[in-house]
Amino acid sequence: MNLIKNHKWIAALTLALLMSLGICIYSLAKVSGGGAPDTGAGMGQRGGEGASFRSGERSVFPGNRNGSQAAGQQNGWAGGLQSAASAGDSGATDGSEQEQDGGAGSGQQSGAAGGSQNAASGGKDSSGQGQDGGSSGSGFTRPSGINGGGFGGGATRGGFGSDGQYGTALAVYAALFAGLLGAAFYYAKAGRLRVNESRRGLLIGLLLAAGLCLKLAAAPWISGYRGDIRFFTTWAQTAANGLGSFYENSSSDYPPLYIYILYATGKIVTLPQIEPFFLTLIKLPSIIADAVTAGLLYKAASRYLRFETTFLIAGFYMFNPAVLINATFWGQVDSFFTMIVVLSVLAMTRRKLGWAALFLTLAILMKPQGIIYSPVLLFALIRTGKPGPWLKAAAIAAVTTVIAALPFSSGKSPLWLYQLYSGTVNEYPYASVNAFNLFGLMGANYEDSSSTFLLFSYHVWGLIFIVAATLLSGWCYLRSRSAAFASLSALLLISGVFTFSSSMHERYLFPAAALALLAYAFFKDKRLLWMAFGFSATILLNTYAVYYGYTSRDGHVGFLLFFSALINIALCILLVKVMLDWSRQPNAISLEAALLPERL
Numbered sequence: 056m057n058l059i060k061n062h063k064w065i066a067a068l069t070l071a072l073l074m075s076l077g078i079c080i081y082s083l084a085k086v087s088g089g090g091a092p093d094t095g096a097g098m099g100q101r102g103g104e105g106a107s108f109r110s111g112e113r114s115v116f117p118g119n120r121n122g123s124q125a126a127g128q129q130n131g132w133a134g135g136l137q138s139a140a141s142a143g144d145s146g147a148t149d150g151s152e153q154e155q156d157g158g159a160g161s162g163q164q165s166g167a168a169g170g171s172q173n174a175a176s177g178g179k180d181s182s183g184q185g186q187d188g189g190s191s192g193s194g195f196t197r198p199s200g201i202n203g204g205g206f207g208g209g210a211t212r213g214g215f216g217s218d219g220q221y222g223t224a225l226a227v228y229a230a231l232f233a234g235l236l237g238a239a240f241y242y243a244k245a246g247r248l249r250v251n252e253s254r255r256g257l258l259i260g261l262l263l264a265a266g267l268c269l270k271l272a273a274a275p276w277i278s279g280y281r282g283d284i285r286f287f288t289t290w291a292q293t294a295a296n297g298l299g300s301f302y303e304n305s306s307s308d309y310p311p312l313y314i315y316i317l318y319a320t321g322k323i324v325t326l327p328q329i330e331p332f333f334l335t336l337i338k339l340p341s342i343i344a345d346a347v348t349a350g351l352l353y354k355a356a357s358r359y360l361r362f363e364t365t366f367l368i369a370g371f372y373m374f375n376p377a378v379l380i381n382a383t384f385w386g387q388v389d390s391f392f393t394m395i396v397v398l399s400v401l402a403m404t405r406r407k408l409g410w411a412a413l414f415l416t417l418a419i420l421m422k423p424q425g426i427i428y429s430p431v432l433l434f435a436l437i438r439t440g441k442p443g444p445w446l447k448a449a450a451i452a453a454v455t456t457v458i459a460a461l462p463f464s465s466g467k468s469p470l471w472l473y474q475l476y477s478g479t480v481n482e483y484p485y486a487s488v489n490a491f492n493l494f495g496l497m498g499a500n501y502e503d504s505s506s507t508f509l510l511f512s513y514h515v516w517g518l519i520f521i522v523a524a525t526l527l528s529g530w531c532y533l534r535s536r537s538a539a540f541a542s543l544s545a546l547l548l549i550s551g552v553f554t555f556s557s558s559m560h561e562r563y564l565f566p567a568a569a570l571a572l573l574a575y576a577f578f579k580d581k582r583l584l585w586m587a588f589g590f591s592a593t594i595l596l597n598t599y600a601v602y603y604g605y606t607s608r609d610g611h612v613g614f615l616l617f618f619s620a621l622i623n624i625a626l627c628i629l630l631v632k633v634m635l636d637w638s639r640q641p642n643a644i645s646l647e648a649a650l651l652p653e654r655l
Contacts, residue, residue: 062252064250064251064252064258065252065254065257065258065261068258068261068262068265069261071261071265072261072264072265072268075264075265075266075268075269075272076268078268078269078272079268079269079271079272081272082271082272082273082275082276083271083272083275083332083335086275086331086332086335087331087332216280216281216282216602216604217278217279217280217281217384217385217602217603217604218278218281219603219604220277220278221277221384222599222603225376225379225380225384225599226599228376228379229376229595232374232375232376233588233592236367236370236371239367240364240367240584243361243363243364243367248363249363250362250363250366255362255366258366259350259353259366259369262366262369262370262373263346263349263350263369263373264346266345266346266349266370266373266374267342267343267345267346270342270345270379270382270383271335271339271342273383274334274335274338274339274342274383275332275334275335277383277384278334279334279337279338279384279385279386280385280386280387280602283385283386283387284334284337284386286307287317287320287337287386288333288337289305289306290305290307290309290314290317291317291318291320291321291324291337292321293305293307293321294314294315294317294318294321295318295320295321295322295325296321298314298315298318298462298463299462299463299465299466300465301314301463302463302467302471302475308475308478308479308482309421309422310419310420310421310422310423310472310475310476310479311420311459311460311462311463311472312417312420312421312459313388313391313421313422314463315459316340316391320333320336320337323336324336334386337386338382338383338386340388340391341381341382341386341387341388341389341390341391342382342383342390344382344390344391344393344394345372345373345378345382345390346373347394348372348390348393348394348397348569349369349370349372349373350369351394351397351398351401352368352369352372352397352569352572352573352576353365353366353368353369355401355404355573355576355577356368356572356575356576359576359577359579360576360579365576368572368575368576371572371587372568372569372572375568375591376591376595377565377568377590377591377592377594377595377598378390378568380595380598380599380602381562381565381598384602385598385602387562388421389562389565389566390565391421392418392421392422392424392425392565392566393565393566393569395414395417395418395421395425396414396415396418396425396428396545396566396569396570397566397569397570397573398410398414399411399413399414399415399418399428399432400428400431400541400542400545400570400573401573402414403431403432403435403538403541404538404539404541404542404577405538406435406538408432408435408436408439408444408447408448409444409447409448409451411432411435411448412432412447412448412449412451412452413451413452413455415428415429415432415452416451416452416455416456417455417459420455420456420459420460423476423479423480424563427548427549427552428545428548428549430525430528430529430544430548431528431532431541431544431545431548432448433529434528434529434532434533434541434544435532435538435541436448437529437533438532438533438536438538456472460472483558483560484503484504484505484514484558485499485500485501485502485503485504485557485558486499486500486501486502486503486504486506486508486513486514486517486557486558487499487500487501487502487557487558487559488500488501488558488559488560488561489560489561489597489600489601489606490553490559490560490561490563490564490597491561491593491596491597491600491615491616491619491620491623492553492554492555492556492559492620492623492624493554493555493620493624494513494517494557494559495612495616495620496612496616496617496620496621496624498610498611498612499513499610500606500607500608500610500616501608502610504517504557504558513557514557514558516555516557517555517556517557517558518556520551520552520555520556521551521552521555521556523551524547524548524551524552524555525548527547527631527634528543528544528547528548528551528634529544530638531543531544531547531634531635531637531638532544532638534638534639535637535638535640537637539577539578540634540637540638542570542573542574542577543574543578543630543633543634543637544634545570546567546570546571546574546586546630547627547630547631547634549563549564549566549567549570550564550567550590550623550626550627550630551627553567553623554620554623554624554627555627561597561598561600561601561606562594562597562598564590564593564594564597564623565594567586567590567594568587568590568591568594571583571584571586571587571590572584572587575587578633578637580633580637582629582632582633583633585629586626586629586630589622589625589626590623590626592619592622593619593622593623593626596615596618596619597615597619599615600613600615600616
């Protein structure tokens with residue numbers, strides 16, 4: 056009994072891990088036995104998951120440019136899906152932005168043939184531009200509701216959106232999580248939460264392992280955003296057939312990095328024993344990335360904060376509903392991208408600029424949004440005042456890019472990667488694409504970005520705000536003389552660009568929650584902790600609204616959009632105040648000195 060009393064935290068978390076592991080094993084066993092619910096129409100799925108990856112069955116995969124449209128049309132949703140497959144990153148990473156006129160997600164064959172014929176040739180030209188009416192990317196438009204409208208049930212089975220399940224459960228979980236987390240931080244602040252354990256690394260490991268098992272247990276039973284899951288299905292199968300011809304044989308405009316993950320997924324799922332777990336495999340990299348990012352935040356915070364606070368930070372991120380809905384529910388890859396961004400920013404705070412250049416390049420090679428963080432590295436290089444770090448960072452970035460792109464480059468123009476990025480960046484020329492930000496608040500969701508507002512177009516206003524955020528971020532960074540300021544600069548860039556720029560999608564703000572926690576670890580400013588809570592709330596609300604079909608493209612400003620956009624604007628203003636305050640702090644030099652001894 057004394058042993059249990061002395062190690063009660065370890066005993067409790069061990070019990071939690073065993074229970075979550077048992078739930079995970081039971082869940083996966085049910086999937087293997089065919090007990091999981093059907094997650095999509097026409098995918099040849101077994102046990103509610105996966106898709107047939109056997110050789111010679113490519114025709115069942117939508118979105119390929121290989122003349123397989125006829126077989127795809129028979130699946131009901133294939134016409135709209137093949138048309139959507141040409142929409143690239145905004146369609147793949149933001150499948151929420153896509154539904155065909157006349158109800159592509161309805162599962163009816165009527166109206167599908169046109170979209171399927173359009174997509175048979177890829178749906179876009181070599182530059183990545185859409186062919187339908189000049190609309191870049193998609194070749195179709197969405198009806199008033201993303202999933203057809205309605206509360207959590209707007210998406211029909213076989214449509215592009217979610218199946219509308221577990222919305223109430225997720226909302227209840229989010230409310231309970233917020234209450235428990237608030238109470239835990241309150242007791243930690245009051246000194247009433249004590250963890251008297253010497254093996255603290257073991258505690259964190261048990262916590263993250265339990266969270267990982269619970270997410271893996273839930274992953275097979277949540278169908279995800281159907282359009283995106285089908286894109287990943289197609290791309291994984293196409294990548295497994297050969298990386299050299301991937302971009303010719305698929306409609307993907309994802310940069311090369313994550314294609315390697317899909318390649319491995321496509322190879323693994325060809326095994327008959329693994330095939331039923333395809334949906335879990337699609338979600339697995341991001342679920343693992345959640346745990347890794349939580350561990351990185353704990354590691355960064357452990358040098359400056361009490362263990363109780365660092366324990367809560369790790370738990371906050373791992374069990375955050377805003378993080379949960381992205382990977383475990385939606386099936387998206389923003390968690391993996393965020394992990395790389397956090398690694399890059401951490402390297403900058405330790406003045407390991409070579410590592411920072413490596414991770415930042417990997418982030419850009421995964422999503423074009425990684426470019427948003429590149430000014431932070433430039434600020435760090437400017438602070439060195441030496442040419443050596445510039446040359447080293449440039450060499451690392453160039454070599455990393457060549458190595459990542461080389462397997463895909465056979466027979467292509469030397470500028471193929473640039474053309475891929477330019478096509479992706481120009482994919483959706485709208486003021487807002489379901490983002491709960493300034494332009495969404497103004498009723499400009501899906502408004503053409505070339506439309507004039509006051510003196511300039513939405514696009515020009517967005518560029519003005521980007522330049523302003525970059526200049527302000529750099530001025531505060533250089534003024535502070537602290538390498539730790541990289542975390543604040545990165546947070547301002549992503550939150551400022553999302554909140555005030557055009558062409559933003561609902562999930563682009565996702566890294567802000569992790570970056571706010573990272574900044575709090577360095578500066579111990581309670582305002583940053585409130586930002587972590589606030590950004591998590593708006594990320595959840597924005598993603599929830601799109602996933603469950605609450606948003607529309609008719610300019611209507613609902614309560615969720617109004618409330619979340621105002622919070623995002625207020626948090627950006629508060630962040631600027633925090634950065635101005637800390638850039639004047641004389642103890643910033645000592646903070647930098649404290650960072651230097653730690654190795655990456």
